[in-house]
Amino acid sequence: MPSYALHWFRRDLRVAGNPALAHAWKASQGRVLGFFCFDPTFLKRPDFSVNRFRFFLETLAALKEELRNLGSDLLVLDGGPEASFKTLWEELPQAPSLVTFNRDYEPFARARDEKITGLLRPLCEVWTEADHVLIEPEDVTKKDGAYQVFTPFQRKWLEAFTTEKVQTRIDAQKAGLGYLQGRISGKTQKLFSLDWERACPRLHKADQLAVYLDKVKSTVPLPPAGSLAAYRVLQDFAPKLAQYGKNRDFPSEAGTSHFSIYLKNGSLTIAQAIAGLGLKGFGKHAASGRDKFLSELIWREFYYAVLYHFPHVEHTAFQERFKDIAWENRADWFEAWKEGRTGYPLVDAGMRQLKQTGWMHNRVRMVVASFLTKDLLIDWKWGERHFMHLLLDGDLAPNNGGWQWAASTGCDAQPYFRIFNPYLQSQKFDPKGDYIRKYVPELSGLTAKQIHEPPQVRGYPSPIVDHAVMRAKALALYGEKK
Ligand SMILES: Cc1cc2nc3c(=O)[nH]c(=O)nc-3n(C[C@H](O)[C@H](O)[C@H](O)COP(=O)(O)OP(=O)(O)OC[C@H]3O[C@@H](n4cnc5c(N)ncnc54)[C@H](O)[C@@H]3O)c2cc1C
CATH class of the missing domain: 1.10.579.10 (DNA Cyclobutane Dipyrimidine Photolyase, subunit A, domain 3)
Known part of the structure; x- marks a missing residue:
C-alpha cells in the first residue's frame, strides 16, 4: 500500500483551515487517517465537566461524519496517547510514514506532546503546526522575557499580526471558509482516499466514540456542535460586529459572539474568525466595534501566553x-x-x-x-x-x-x-x-x-x-x- 499520514486531532476538531491536517493531506496526496484518543488522566482531572465533555463528544461525532463524507474517517480510541499509539503500531498492517498534529500550550499538553513526539520520531516523521492561537507565545516576547502587562503585549501582538507569516495564516483560512460555505449549499466532495475500514478493519471495529456518546449525558441543553455549527455562529455574529463595542457589556443585549464554546475545542479558531470577519488591525476599521472585538481576542492570546510562560498560575496566584x-x-x-x-x-x-x-x-x-x-x-x-x-x-x-x-x-x-x-x-x-x-x-x-x-x-x-x-x-x- 502506498504511504499515508495519520492526523492526531486534539483541540482542532475541524477540517476547514486545519493547518497540520492540510500538511498531512498535501504530503500524502489525500491518504490521511484521522485519529483521536481519550486520555484517562484528563478525564480524571478535578476540573472535569460532564457537560463540556458531552459537547466535545458531539463535536467529535460531527467531525467523524464530516471526515467520512470526505472519504476518510476518524478513529476514537480509549486508554491515553501512549497506549493508543502503541496499539496503532501493533495493529496497522502498515504504519503511517507521517504523524501530524497542531500544537497545544497548556502545561499538561506540552509535557504529553514532548513525550509522544519522542516516542514517534524513531518510527515516522512528525509534523506540527500552530493553530489554537494566532500568534504563539514564543513569538510575542520582549528582550527580557515574557510580557506581564496586557497593553504592551497587545502592541507587540499587533506588530506580529501584520507580518507576512501571520497574514499568510489568515489568508489560508479563506479557502476553509469557502469550503464551509460550500457545505451549507450542499456541495459534496471527496478530499481523502483512505479510511479505517480499508486500512485496518480490526481497529475500525474498536472505535469507542459510540460507547462514550451512549454513556455521557448533559444536564444543560447544548448548542449545535461541530465546525459547520461554528461557522453559522460566525455568520450570525458578523452583522452585530459593528455594534459590539456598544453592546458587549450589557448581558440582556445578546451583543457578544458566543465563539468561546467553539474556540475551546477548535471547531473555530481565532485565525478563522479574523478572516471571516475581515479584521485588519487597530485603527483600520470604520467601526470601533471591530477594534474592540480584536482586542478581546488578544486578551485570550494574552492569557494563553501567561499560562505558557508562567505555568505556576495553574495552581497558585501569579503574584x-x-x-x-x-x-x-x-x-x-x-x-x-x-x-x-x-x-x-x-x-x-x-x-x-x-x-x-x-x-x-x-x-x-x-x-x-x-x-x-x-x-x-x-x-x-x-x-x-x-x-x-x-x-x-x-x-x-x-x-x-x-x-x-x-x-x-x-x-x-x-x-x-x-x-x-x-x-x-x-x-x-x-x-x-x-x-x-x-x-x-x-x-x-x-x-x-x-x-x-x-x-x-x-x-x-x-x-x-x-x-x-x-x-x-x-x-x-x-x-x-x-
Ligand atoms: C472569571 C472569568 C472566567 C472566565 N472563564 C473563561 C473560560 O473558561 N473560557 C473562556 O473562553 N473565556 C473565559 N472568560 C472570558 C470571557 O468571559 C469569555 O471568553 C466570553 O464571555 C465568552 O463569550 P463570547 O464568546 O460571546 O465573547 P465575546 O465578547 O464575543 O469575545 C470574543 C472572544 O474573545 C475572547 N474573550 C472575550 N473576553 C475575554 C476575556 N475577558 N478574557 C479572555 N478572552 C476573552 C473569547 O475567546 C471570546 O470568545 C472568563 C472571564 C472571567 C472574568
Missing part, C-alpha cells in the same frame, strides 16, 4: 504576595453563591445563567468573581474550579486569567482596592433589569428602580452579607499582603 491570603472560605456562603441565592440580584442571575445554560456573560463573570473573592472572602480557586465544572467554554488559560484578574492576584489584574459594587454594576449594565428578570423570576414583578437592591420579596433571600462591611474586610485582608 507571590497574594499566594496565601487568609480567606474565610465559608461553605454555606459558597453554596449560596453557586445556587444563585446570595440576595444580590445580578450575582444570582449570573450564577443561575451558568447553571441553566453552561455559559455566562463576561460582564457578569467579572461581577460574580469579584463578589466571591471580595464580598464573600472565598478563595478564587474555589470559584475557578466551579466555573470549570459548569462552563461549556471552560478553558484553563482564560478562566484562570479571568479569575486571577478579578481576585487581583494575577498579572495585570484589577487592583485589589478597586472593588466592584454589585448594586452599581447592576444599575449600570442591566439598567432595566431585563437580565435579572430572566434568571431570577421571583423579582420579575419589581420595577427597574427596585430590582437592583430589592425590598423583601417572598421566596428571594435577603443579602447574605453587607457589601460595605465586606469591602472593608477585603481591603484589610489584601492590605496585609502589600
Whole structure:
C-alpha cells in the first residue's frame, strides 16, 4: 500500500483551515487517517465537566461524519496517547510514514506532546503546526522575557499580526471558509482516499466514540456542535460586529459572539474568525466595534501566553504576595453563591445563567468573581474550579486569567482596592433589569428602580452579607499582603 499520514486531532476538531491536517493531506496526496484518543488522566482531572465533555463528544461525532463524507474517517480510541499509539503500531498492517498534529500550550499538553513526539520520531516523521492561537507565545516576547502587562503585549501582538507569516495564516483560512460555505449549499466532495475500514478493519471495529456518546449525558441543553455549527455562529455574529463595542457589556443585549464554546475545542479558531470577519488591525476599521472585538481576542492570546510562560498560575496566584491570603472560605456562603441565592440580584442571575445554560456573560463573570473573592472572602480557586465544572467554554488559560484578574492576584489584574459594587454594576449594565428578570423570576414583578437592591420579596433571600462591611474586610485582608 502506498504511504499515508495519520492526523492526531486534539483541540482542532475541524477540517476547514486545519493547518497540520492540510500538511498531512498535501504530503500524502489525500491518504490521511484521522485519529483521536481519550486520555484517562484528563478525564480524571478535578476540573472535569460532564457537560463540556458531552459537547466535545458531539463535536467529535460531527467531525467523524464530516471526515467520512470526505472519504476518510476518524478513529476514537480509549486508554491515553501512549497506549493508543502503541496499539496503532501493533495493529496497522502498515504504519503511517507521517504523524501530524497542531500544537497545544497548556502545561499538561506540552509535557504529553514532548513525550509522544519522542516516542514517534524513531518510527515516522512528525509534523506540527500552530493553530489554537494566532500568534504563539514564543513569538510575542520582549528582550527580557515574557510580557506581564496586557497593553504592551497587545502592541507587540499587533506588530506580529501584520507580518507576512501571520497574514499568510489568515489568508489560508479563506479557502476553509469557502469550503464551509460550500457545505451549507450542499456541495459534496471527496478530499481523502483512505479510511479505517480499508486500512485496518480490526481497529475500525474498536472505535469507542459510540460507547462514550451512549454513556455521557448533559444536564444543560447544548448548542449545535461541530465546525459547520461554528461557522453559522460566525455568520450570525458578523452583522452585530459593528455594534459590539456598544453592546458587549450589557448581558440582556445578546451583543457578544458566543465563539468561546467553539474556540475551546477548535471547531473555530481565532485565525478563522479574523478572516471571516475581515479584521485588519487597530485603527483600520470604520467601526470601533471591530477594534474592540480584536482586542478581546488578544486578551485570550494574552492569557494563553501567561499560562505558557508562567505555568505556576495553574495552581497558585501569579503574584507571590497574594499566594496565601487568609480567606474565610465559608461553605454555606459558597453554596449560596453557586445556587444563585446570595440576595444580590445580578450575582444570582449570573450564577443561575451558568447553571441553566453552561455559559455566562463576561460582564457578569467579572461581577460574580469579584463578589466571591471580595464580598464573600472565598478563595478564587474555589470559584475557578466551579466555573470549570459548569462552563461549556471552560478553558484553563482564560478562566484562570479571568479569575486571577478579578481576585487581583494575577498579572495585570484589577487592583485589589478597586472593588466592584454589585448594586452599581447592576444599575449600570442591566439598567432595566431585563437580565435579572430572566434568571431570577421571583423579582420579575419589581420595577427597574427596585430590582437592583430589592425590598423583601417572598421566596428571594435577603443579602447574605453587607457589601460595605465586606469591602472593608477585603481591603484589610489584601492590605496585609502589600
Ligand atoms: C472569571 C472569568 C472566567 C472566565 N472563564 C473563561 C473560560 O473558561 N473560557 C473562556 O473562553 N473565556 C473565559 N472568560 C472570558 C470571557 O468571559 C469569555 O471568553 C466570553 O464571555 C465568552 O463569550 P463570547 O464568546 O460571546 O465573547 P465575546 O465578547 O464575543 O469575545 C470574543 C472572544 O474573545 C475572547 N474573550 C472575550 N473576553 C475575554 C476575556 N475577558 N478574557 C479572555 N478572552 C476573552 C473569547 O475567546 C471570546 O470568545 C472568563 C472571564 C472571567 C472574568
